[in-house]
Amino acid sequence: MSLLIKNAVLNDIKSDVLISKGFITNIEQNIDNSTDRTINAEGKIIIPSLKNGHSHSGMTILRGYADDMKLMPWLQEKIWPAEAKLTPEAIYWGTRLASLEMIKSGTTFCNDMYFNFEMSQKAYIDSGIKSASGPALFDFFDPIKAEEMKSNCNYAVENINVSQNNSLTLAAHSIYTLSKESLQWIAHLAKSKNIPVHIHLSETGNEVNECISKYGVRPVELLKKTGLLDTHLIAAHTIWLDDHEIDLLAEYNVTVVHNPVSNMKISTGGVFPYQKLKEKNIKMMLGTDSCASNNNLDMFEDMKIAALLHKFHNNDPEIMKAEEIFDIATGTEASIFPQLSSKIEVGAHADCILLDQNTPALVPSHNITSNLVYSANGSCVDTVICNGEVLMENRKIKDEEEILNQVRSISNKLF
Amino acid sequence: MSLLIKNAVLNDIKSDVLISKGFITNIEQNIDNSTDRTINAEGKIIIPSLKNGHSHSGMTILRGYADDMKLMPWLQEKIWPAEAKLTPEAIYWGTRLASLEMIKSGTTFCNDMYFNFEMSQKAYIDSGIKSASGPALFDFFDPIKAEEMKSNCNYAVENINVSQNNSLTLAAHSIYTLSKESLQWIAHLAKSKNIPVHIHLSETGNEVNECISKYGVRPVELLKKTGLLDTHLIAAHTIWLDDHEIDLLAEYNVTVVHNPVSNMKISTGGVFPYQKLKEKNIKMMLGTDSCASNNNLDMFEDMKIAALLHKFHNNDPEIMKAEEIFDIATGTEASIFPQLSSKIEVGAHADCILLDQNTPALVPSHNITSNLVYSANGSCVDTVICNGEVLMENRKIKDEEEILNQVRSISNKLF
Incomplete structure (x- = not known):
């Protein structure tokens, strides 16, 4: 499975990120690859998960x-x-x-x-x-x-x-x-x-x-x-x-x-x-x-x-x-788990997230890291990629309704 | 302006809440009024803002x-x-x-x-x-x-x-x-x-x-x-x-x-x-x-x-x-501001919010107040009513895009 993320904001620069078999394989300003899937990340920030x-x-x-x-x-x-x-x-x-x-x-x-x-x-x-x-x-x-x-x-x-x-x-x-x-x-x-x-x-x-x-x-x-x-x-x-x-x-x-x-x-x-x-x-x-x-x-x-x-x-x-x-x-010191990466760079595991810059908590953008730590919460996350797979896009996740229903039903039964 | 909120969960009981001229005027299990606007609050909790x-x-x-x-x-x-x-x-x-x-x-x-x-x-x-x-x-x-x-x-x-x-x-x-x-x-x-x-x-x-x-x-x-x-x-x-x-x-x-x-x-x-x-x-x-x-x-x-x-x-x-x-x-002790109410009750100012029970942070629901304080964040809010006016429904607010653009533009100009 290959994935191309187009026009994401990476360290303040608009970049394309190419992902293949769970790894980031290329980062450039214009990647024109044929991939299984493309995500339009216009207006979105990309950071490590x-x-x-x-x-x-x-x-x-x-x-x-x-x-x-x-x-x-x-x-x-x-x-x-x-x-x-x-x-x-x-x-x-x-x-x-x-x-x-x-x-x-x-x-x-x-x-x-x-x-x-x-x-x-x-x-x-x-x-x-x-x-x-x-x-x-x-x-x-x-x-x-x-x-x-x-x-x-x-x-x-x-x-x-x-x-x-x-x-x-x-x-x-x-x-x-x-x-x-x-x-x-x-x-x-x-x-x-x-x-x-x-x-x-x-x-x-x-x-x-x-x-x-x-x-x-x-x-x-x-x-x-x-x-x-x-x-x-x-x-x-x-x-x-x-x-x-x-x-x-x-x-x-x-x-x-x-x-x-x-x-x-x-x-x-x-x-x-x-x-x-x-x-x-x-x-x-x-x-x-x-x-x-x-x-x-x-x-x-x-x-x-x-x-x-x-x-x-x-x-x-x-x-x-x-x-x-x-x-x-983001796991910069988590080398004990070799399955993780904490950077968006070529060769890294493709574990990354996109955040919508049009979220009030991220506006204005004097300092992205400050906004992420002191102003954002999890709801600012738009898209989640783990091991190169898209687990969430536009905040939609498969099975969400079933998971909530199952938990409610089991919780009612047990307690 | 009159507003009817149908089937909201109020203190664990499904209730209709009638609002008129900025105040809550009736709360019952089935209100059948002709109002300017009706909100279907099925599956949503109503609490004071x-x-x-x-x-x-x-x-x-x-x-x-x-x-x-x-x-x-x-x-x-x-x-x-x-x-x-x-x-x-x-x-x-x-x-x-x-x-x-x-x-x-x-x-x-x-x-x-x-x-x-x-x-x-x-x-x-x-x-x-x-x-x-x-x-x-x-x-x-x-x-x-x-x-x-x-x-x-x-x-x-x-x-x-x-x-x-x-x-x-x-x-x-x-x-x-x-x-x-x-x-x-x-x-x-x-x-x-x-x-x-x-x-x-x-x-x-x-x-x-x-x-x-x-x-x-x-x-x-x-x-x-x-x-x-x-x-x-x-x-x-x-x-x-x-x-x-x-x-x-x-x-x-x-x-x-x-x-x-x-x-x-x-x-x-x-x-x-x-x-x-x-x-x-x-x-x-x-x-x-x-x-x-x-x-x-x-x-x-x-x-x-x-x-x-x-x-x-x-x-x-x-x-x-x-x-x-x-x-x-919620302002229970804020009597210094007579324009506020902190209860969902007849006669109160109609300042209230609806939260979607289908939000992962609110599931399961052993204790709603605990979930609101320790698990929820602002993104769990679906609908906001202030002085009887609907300011947000389904998380949509008028002028959102313009506000973000204006702030960005002024911030870029000044700093």
């Missing part, structure tokens, strides 16, 4: 199910009992809804962690966006559950169909839901099979305190001891870090994922130490977290709120400039 | 002109020189763009403060939304400027055409741009003519410190001394308040306006003391502030960010629940 570094897409069916509660009652009385009711069908359609929302707001990749990941992966493949997902791993310190987990994990690793676009991770939930032995087992498997590990890390102060009293070390040090730092590790949240832990994350080339909206809404306390991580050149991604704690998947909103949070917290408007968070959100 | 408590709409033409800078260089090197270039035409079309954005995101009222308010008021009237605006008052402690200001203000008060929908305020800029004598003069005029006063108050710690060193009292105490507390006062920002000042605001029935996005982006330091103000039953509104410091006018976004900010700042997710900020944003 957004990449979601951390979510639990199946939970989209729980959007608005419970809010404004303290963490433990929220989990124990509301979220966990609701999750216990979720069928594979609910996870599939929840992830389809998540993918629909992500496409409509310009996101073409999601690093996911959820139960029954086979259903999530199928949903991502059916929606056309790229993903990373894998078996959700936790044992709650129960040796029987640990054996079951290992056996399921081994089966998944051997049997799942992975592709370049929909890749495998080991979704090691956290240090507070996995025994030390299981953490070691996961590290060993990850290293031997060369599979990235995705983990929640140092999201709350409580997690750190419990780790210290249980193991005598802080969470990142525990990850080092169990061998997990020695894998391709993606750590979500990473709020409560001391300087030594930040040095370890840098030394082991860990990718960290910032989830500003979820952290603020749940009130995890503390703030992702953006400046310190940046000084150490630690790779960062931006994540939405789930719709239970966000409650949408619009990465434009997360970009803005991240920038506001760090300016506010540091009492300094110069921190996290628009260009910085735009680069993070 | 949002009310913007503080903005400088003319500055919309400066969206993205300068960001990520410390306050004083931002103002001195960028914003003030840019404002000096703004023509009456730029202010008119900037305010038309602001009104367009507000309508498209469900806001039907703006309490404005800007130079050349006659142009802003004309723009609001031409756009169809309600507004409050008036002469922008500052003298920079220069007696000659003060005389000029008084003379212009007197002229405006005597000559401006005000209506119920587009009402007059005295836009007293702040205690740091107005001499004590001018503050007293404004208070006197406001009381004698019964005109509300709109002021910036205690936005930065610096403002408070300078007030104390200059006058020996804190800003709210200075307002009391000059008689301004004794007017119908609307105070924007009100971040740096002590308990005594909060008591005074309560005693004098001052309406305060919270501008969370602007405060975070500019990094004013401190946080609007929501809980203390709430405990004293002080009336609150929500504001966007200008597009130079926000950079959009989507009040859905401001609702969410307000709730996130207060949860984060207090480390408590129970603070500022969705229902609380929704009530504030």
Whole structure:
């Protein structure tokens, strides 16, 4: 499948972009190729798509199910009992809804962690966006559950169909839901099979305190001891870090994922130490977290709120400039996922979006990046291309009505 | 002009809403009236529109002109020189763009403060939304400027055409741009003519410190001394308040306006003391502030960010629940502006919006208010009615293309 995008505005210059077999193959001012499809992008800006570094897409069916509660009652009385009711069908359609929302707001990749990941992966493949997902791993310190987990994990690793676009991770939930032995087992498997590990890390102060009293070390040090730092590790949240832990994350080339909206809404306390991580050149991604704690998947909103949070917290408007968070959100530091590109350039993966310049939020255009970060939201996205395929044009997506109806019907049945 | 809205979802019940001469005159399940116009609202939720408590709409033409800078260089090197270039035409079309954005995101009222308010008021009237605006008052402690200001203000008060929908305020800029004598003069005029006063108050710690060193009292105490507390006062920002000042605001029935996005982006330091103000039953509104410091006018976004900010700042997710900020944003406490209503009920002003339930962000619908505050953005708004007039239907607004073209052309000419 080849695709020609005509007359898009790329870095302020009107350009044609040629796409073939999932890659950008030419960018010039006038390309006159015969292609399977042509998009007239007159008056539209072309930018790299957004990449979601951390979510639990199946939970989209729980959007608005419970809010404004303290963490433990929220989990124990509301979220966990609701999750216990979720069928594979609910996870599939929840992830389809998540993918629909992500496409409509310009996101073409999601690093996911959820139960029954086979259903999530199928949903991502059916929606056309790229993903990373894998078996959700936790044992709650129960040796029987640990054996079951290992056996399921081994089966998944051997049997799942992975592709370049929909890749495998080991979704090691956290240090507070996995025994030390299981953490070691996961590290060993990850290293031997060369599979990235995705983990929640140092999201709350409580997690750190419990780790210290249980193991005598802080969470990142525990990850080092169990061998997990020695894998391709993606750590979500990473709020409560001391300087030594930040040095370890840098030394082991860990990718960290910032989830500003979820952290603020749940009130995890503390703030992702953006400046310190940046000084150490630690790779960062931006994540939405789930719709239970966000409650949408619009990465434009997360970009803005991240920038506001760090300016506010540091009492300094110069921190996290628009260009910085735009680069993070488009995946400039997401080299852990080779299926992604964050530039519109020849040789890059063709993951890009078109925004209509005739959107009030983008007028006037003193600074496009500022408009994208501080003024736009996902609704400014007109066209979405992922892996060279057109997933949305003129904001129309196939299956939209069916997805909404299925989610409504399943949600009414379960709750 | 009479209008019948058929089959809208009002508080989970399918209802017809009859509107006549700017008011809601009947709500029943089946109204069979002959009206000038009927809207089929099948599948749409009806809610009160949002009310913007503080903005400088003319500055919309400066969206993205300068960001990520410390306050004083931002103002001195960028914003003030840019404002000096703004023509009456730029202010008119900037305010038309602001009104367009507000309508498209469900806001039907703006309490404005800007130079050349006659142009802003004309723009609001031409756009169809309600507004409050008036002469922008500052003298920079220069007696000659003060005389000029008084003379212009007197002229405006005597000559401006005000209506119920587009009402007059005295836009007293702040205690740091107005001499004590001018503050007293404004208070006197406001009381004698019964005109509300709109002021910036205690936005930065610096403002408070300078007030104390200059006058020996804190800003709210200075307002009391000059008689301004004794007017119908609307105070924007009100971040740096002590308990005594909060008591005074309560005693004098001052309406305060919270501008969370602007405060975070500019990094004013401190946080609007929501809980203390709430405990004293002080009336609150929500504001966007200008597009130079926000950079959009989507009040859905401001609702969410307000709730996130207060949860984060207090480390408590129970603070500022969705229902609380929704009530504030729809104007439940905005009785200072009698042209507004915040309920869909018989006798209320017909200022309401319809949202399409087939929007991914509103699916599933466990809790509509949660979806509106935490998941929706302005693009979920389908239809906007202000004073009984349909300003937008199916997201289409008259003059949209002309407004965008005018703003682009003026912006290119000036900058």
